[in-house]
Amino acid sequence: MTTVIFSHGQESGPWGTKICAMAELVKGLGCEADSIDYHGIADPTARVEKLVIECSDVSDDLILVGSSMGGHVATAAAETLGAIGLFVLAPAYYMEGYENLTPPPSVPTCIVHGWHDDIIPVENSIRFARQCSATLHLVNGGHRLTENIDEVNGYLEQFIKNTINDQ
Numbered sequence: 045m046t047t048v049i050f051s052h053g054q055e056s057g058p059w060g061t062k063i064c065a066m067a068e069l070v071k072g073l074g075c076e077a078d079s080i081d082y083h084g085i086a087d088p089t090a091r092v093e094k095l096v097i098e099c100s101d102v103s104d105d106l107i108l109v110g111s112s113m114g115g116h117v118a119t120a121a122a123e124t125l126g127a128i129g130l131f132v133l134a135p136a137y138y139m140e141g142y143e144n145l146t147p148p149p150s151v152p153t154c155i156v157h158g159w160h161d162d163i164i165p166v167e168n169s170i171r172f173a174r175q176c177s178a179t180l181h182l183v184n185g186g187h188r189l190t191e192n193i194d195e196v197n198g199y200l201e202q203f204i205k206n207t208i209n210d211q
Contacts, residue, residue: 046128046208047104050079051095052138054116057083062133066109069197071142076104082114083128088136093119099125107204107209112136112164112187114154122149123178127205130154131200134164134187137172146172153178154203156196158185179203 048070050063058079059067067077080098082091084121086205097118099106107129110118115135122130130153137146155178157169183200185192 045076045104046074046107046204047076047078047094047102048107048109048204049099049102049118050077051091051117052079052082053087053114055120056111057081059146062111062188062193062196065193066197066200069201070204073201075107075204082117085097088120090115090118092120095121096124105208107131107207109133109200110135111189116146119146119149119153122151123147127151128211129175129203131203132156133189133196134158135160135169135172137168138162139168141162148176149174151176152203152207154199156180156181156183156192156199158183158187158189158192161187163182163187196205 058081070077106127108118108127109131111133113136115132130149133156155169157166183192
């Protein structure tokens with residue numbers, strides 16, 4: 045069995061529109077799905093610690109999904125948790141204050157980023173993808189990517205199927 049754990053961004057919540065849509069897709073693929081609640085935790089390092097604690101009892105294969113700061117958090121925790129895959133949306137890579145906290149993951153990684161993101165420069169994802177040979181999808185969207193959810197779900201479905209098949 046595979047469990048998919050979602051990490052939301054700084055301004056969103058654990059069961060927002062985007063995560064709900066992705067969780068439905070994940071469940072349809074036969075995976076377990078859960079989302080961590082980071083409300084009240086602004087520090088990314090504290091979020092990483094919470095994710096590691098929350099996932100410490102997951103015995104299934106683990107895929108981490110994160111959006112914005114949640115993408116940074118998922119990436120930073122991936123190796124510690126032994127994740128088999130990492131799927132991130134507009135991840136907060138190379139942002140001031142914690143640009144050195146995100147190690148390149150040693151797991152298959154897929155990044156989706158909007159060309160018109162006004163919060164996190166798309167160049168950050170391009171740089172990170174190049175550094176760790178991640179799959180990168182650039183879409184005609186902004187930071188939240190809610191208008192691109194069907195496209196995002198298509199990439200997520202492909203990523204999960206490929207990741208599970210590679211195990």
